[in-house]
Amino acid sequence: xRAKPTIYAIAAAFSxxxxxxxxxxxxxxxxxxxxxxxxxxxxxxxxxxxxxDGVRYIDPSAQFFVSPDGEMCFRGLVNRxxxxxxxxxxxxxxxxxxxxxxxxxxxxxxxxxxxxxxxxHATPQCAHRVGSPDFLDTSPGIGNSILVxxxxxxxxxxxxxxxxxxxxxxxxxxxxxxxxPPLSGAADSNFVxxxx
Numbered sequence: 202x203r204a205k206p207t208i209y210a211i212a213a214a215f216s217x218x219x220x221x222x223x224x225x226x227x228x229x230x231x232x233x234x235x236x237x238x239x240x241x242x243x244x245x246x247x248x249x250x251x252x253x254d255g256v257r258y259i260d261p262s263a264q265f266f267v268s269p270d271g272e273m274c275f276r277g278l279v280n281r282x283x284x285x286x287x288x289x290x291x292x293x294x295x296x297x298x299x300x301x302x303x304x305x306x307x308x309x310x311x312x313x314x315x316x317x318x319x320x321x322h323a324t325p326q327c328a329h330r331v332g333s334p335d336f337l338d339t340s341p342g343i344g345n346s347i348l349v350x351x352x353x354x355x356x357x358x359x360x361x362x363x364x365x366x367x368x369x370x371x372x373x374x375x376x377x378x379x380x381x382p383p384l385s386g387a388a389d390s391n392f393v394x395x396x397x
Contacts, residue, residue, distance in 0.1 A: 226269050233271040233297075235369030248364045255351040255360075259313060265349075272296050273318075273364065274331065275349050291332030293347050295320070297370035299327035305358035306348075314354035316361060318347045318372075 226232045234245040243251060253265040256277060263277025272294040301321035307314050320327035328344040351357045365372040 226271075228266045228269060230267065230269070233267055233368050236367050238363075238367060242363060243360070245364075245367050248360050248367065251360045252351075252357055252364065255353065255357040256349060258352050259350045267368075268292075268294055268331075270294075271368070273300075273361075273368075275347060277349070291330050293328060293344075294331055295328045295347055296324075297365045297368035297372075299324040300361075300365050300370055300372040303358050303361045303365070303372050305355045307354070313350045314352060316349050316351050316354055316358050318349075318361060320345045 229246060229249050231245055238244045238248075249265065249267060256263045256265045256275065260277050263275070265273070265275055268274045273296075274292040274294040276292045295318055299320050300318050302319040304317040304319070305314070306317055318328070325345050326343040328347045330342040362372050
């Protein structure tokens with residue numbers, strides 16, 4: 202007889218804990234915006250919509266969003282070539298803190314241009330698949346980059362870099378390499394910049 206009240210008390214305690222846990226942030230939640238947009242730049246939600254529109258222009262069933270975990274996620278033709286009758290049952294996601302570089306790539310074969318988000322050297326294999334692969338997906342579940350077909354590809358590259366900035370990350374199209382000392386001994390800059 203004493204077991205029933207104890208069981209009810211434990212059940213009540215679990216239900217109180219479940220009710221007190223805040224719900225996870227929604228998709229595209231402004232909670233993940235860490236920096237304000239500069240004057241004249243798109244805001245957080247406008248940048249997400251711009252990228253999503255560019256992905257959907259290529260394929261209406263594709264999608265871009267910020268996950269409830271704060272990762273940038275792509276659904277659609279990601280990291281592989283187009284296959285007829287393909288279904289998109291999974292997403293490829295990457296943390297904005299792990300993105301080191303964003304490339305805009307012209308494709309002279311399919312003429313569908315692309316944007317590639319690269320993982321930082323400190324966080325290799327940071328891109329990962331969420332969901333179960335379909336029978337056409339032969340890629341492993343992790344990668345060092347995400348390649349997405351998008352248009353317009355150069356403005357979308359800038360928008361992805363801007364979103365990474367707004368979310369607290371730091372990606373750019375140029376990066377600094379340590380410079381070897383000049384042979385002539387002349388005073389020179391300590392760094393060399395490389396543009397893509």
